[in-house]
Amino acid sequence: MLSKREEERRNQLEVVALDELVPEDHLVRKIDQAIDFDFVYDLVKDHYSSNNGRPSVDPVVLIKMVLIQYLFGIRSMRQTIKEIETNVAYRWFIGYGFSEKIPHFSTFGKNYVRRFHDTDLFEQIFYRILREAMKKGLVDPSVAFIDSTHVKANANKKKLEKKIVRVETRSYQNQLHEDREKHGKKPLPLQNKEETKEIKVSTTDPESGYYVKDEREKSFAYSFHTACDSKGFILGSLVTGGNVHDSRMLDSLVSKVTEKMGKPNVVAVDAGYKTPYIAKFLMDQEIRPVMPYNLRLTEINKSIYAKRKETIERVFADAKEKHGMRWTKLRGLKKVSMQAMLTFAAMNLKKLANWTWKGPCPA
Structure with a gap:
């Protein structure tokens, strides 16, 4: 029998709690069960006045709003606010009722500029989530897989200027001289000639770097140099212009991971990192290097590299397919680093929440 639903039901008044409308297995419920965000208050308290000015938007709400953006791959904060306004699960997550007005989309940006711009707040949030996962036995930093990926900058590739810059001497060249002297070898002849090269600099975002993949793909970009464990938890990340070679950042990234999570026993990298300096750096740190080609002939190296x-x-x-990391609408190294930390924090948080979900409590 054909039936027709009456549109008048749209105006029907019902008494219902917001909590009843959020699906029991929604990701925001899993996150709420996995971690208590009250730690944010301690991280930001020094950036707020205790007795002056108007009451602020709750900083936990600010962080939850921006995490919603990166968790669900929403394009911008403006769009995120529109989604929160109409999505009961998102309202539930940030603690806002049906009739409460959601903060304006510019609120996070203003707080970033006034309070968080020169802080490591987002890195601290990233590592707090990661340590929570480690406490629950989900993270294994003994093997670190390292690589980088290019993220397109918010800059027109045709708006540029050419500059002549000095070629920086790599830090390991001085160490090479010292090692040769230590082993009784003659020092290499010093290069007194100052080398220069021409580079392309974006006039829109000068801190990005010109990246050439092939004849078809040329753009300004940033490089996200990143380490993860064998289970896919991100252990750390450093952001540079897209014209910085992978091999220049490995020692800094390994040092960062070691400082925050402990020294890995093994570091696995691709051919871009296959240099004598990197092999020596890792072995000096008593870290097993796993690289392609001749260095990976052992069965254990083959297994790890695979x-x-x-x-x-x-x-x-x-990160690119689900969390909006194909490009950035932000400009400048600090803001793009914030994007990296928030993207990877969201990914770790999602994994932590899904892996520790115990289901709804029985009534």
């Missing part, structure tokens, strides 16, 4: 496609390569694929 996991790159399901670890670090999967991290980058998910």
